[in-house]
Amino acid sequence: MRFSLITRVAAALLLTASAFAAQAQGGFYGYAYNLDSGQYLYTEVHQPVFENGREVASTIRYHAPDGKEIGRKTLDYRADAYVPKFRFDLPGSGYAEAITANGETIELLKVDGKNKPEKRKRIERQGPTAADSGFNHIVQDNLGRLVKGETVSFRFAVAGQLDSYRFKVSNVGTGTFEGKPALKLLVQADSFLRFVAPDLHLLYDADSKRLLEYKGVSNIHDLATGKAYNARIVYFSKPPADAPKNLPPLQ
Numbered sequence: 001m002r003f004s005l006i007t008r009v010a011a012a013l014l015l016t017a018s019a020f021a022a023q024a025q026g027g028f029y030g031y032a033y034n035l036d037s038g039q040y041l042y043t044e045v046h047q048p049v050f051e052n053g054r055e056v057a058s059t060i061r062y063h064a065p066d067g068k069e070i071g072r073k074t075l076d077y078r079a080d081a082y083v084p085k086f087r088f089d090l091p092g093s094g095y096a097e098a099i100t101a102n103g104e105t106i107e108l109l110k111v112d113g114k115n116k117p118e119k120r121k122r123i124e125r126q127g128p129t130a131a132d133s134g135f136n137h138i139v140q141d142n143l144g145r146l147v148k149g150e151t152v153s154f155r156f157a158v159a160g161q162l163d164s165y166r167f168k169v170s171n172v173g174t175g176t177f178e179g180k181p182a183l184k185l186l187v188q189a190d191s192f193l194r195f196v197a198p199d200l201h202l203l204y205d206a207d208s209k210r211l212l213e214y215k216g217v218s219n220i221h222d223l224a225t226g227k228a229y230n231a232r233i234v235y236f237s238k239p240p241a242d243a244p245k246n247l248p249p250l251q
Contacts (some may be wrong), residue, residue: 006121027250028235031243035215035230040065042220044233045248058133063248071220075133078102082134083157088219091134097159101130106131108159121162129164131157138213139169139185139202140209146171146185147206178237179201179210187216196214211235 030044042062049057056078062071075086080102087098094114101107101122106129109120128212130138135156142152157164168190175182187200200216218229234240239247 003098008198030233030235030242031238031240032218032220032231034231035232039121040242040244041218041229041231042070042229043244043247043251047251052239059251063244065244067244067246067248068225069248077137080134080222081137083131084134084160086132088132090221094174098158099159102131103118106157106164108157110160110162119162121155122233123162126155126164126195128154131159136211139204139211141167141208143183143209147183175203177205182206182212194197198203201210 009249013152024060027045027047030046031049032044033039042064045061045063047059047213048055049062056076058075058077060075061069062073064070069091071088071090073086075084077084079085083102083106084101085099085102085150087096089096094116096109096110097109100109100120101105102123105122106125107120109118112119112135121161128138138154139146139152145152146169150169151168153166153168156167158202166189168188170186170188171183171186172186175184180202183206185202187195187202198217200214202211202215203213204211214231215232216231218231218233220231221228
């Protein structure tokens with residue numbers, strides 16, 4: 001399986017829902033739809049781990065509508081909430097991405113498929129930096145600035161590309177989610193990538209700091225085509241009517 005630079009960078013920005021939602025609900029679900037057709041694609045099953053009221057780790061399982069597991073991610077935020085150690089696997093394909101060290105030097109790992117060698121690279125942290133779902137934490141910690149109209153800039157480490165890139169987040173207005181006001185955020189590349197990388201669109205609850213909705217490239221691919229889904233992922237308070245009737249259990 002091969003991913004383009006654009007797909008890897010954008011898919012790496014696919015977020016988990018917020019620690020607030022996890023703390024309030026225990027395990028919880030995300031519901032993924034094809035952004036263009038509205039077809040139900042898969043379910044995210046989030047199982048966070050808390051210590052002293054702080055999220056320190058999480059497991060995310062991705063399940064097709066028939067219940068088959070099509071992806072799995074484990075995250076450890078203990079040493080760094082913005083650049084967690086993590087590993088993401090696509091079962092059956094041999095594809096994997098990971099961050100194995102997250103100090104001033106960040107170690108990135110990827111495996112492109114079955115029988116492919118591991119590739120590793122160490123990069124130096126350059127100012128504010130996030131990786132994978134740690135992006136959600138950096139947004140939450142800067143939500144007050146975003147509400148005021150400021151732009152938040154940072155570098156984003158992409159394990160699947162063995163490199164980091166500049167991104168920025170901007171407030172682009174308000175919308176609604178489940179009948180309540182929501183903050184619209186726009187995520188864009190802040191480098192040459194802006195000419196080719198797709199924008200990402202997010203909805204946040206400004207009060208609870210919950211991620212409510214994500215629109216953009218998914219980190220899960222279509223088994224038939226090998227291409228990453230272009231998805232809308234929503235974190236409803238209750239399962240939508242078109243979600244699978246037997247959702248994978250929370251562990």
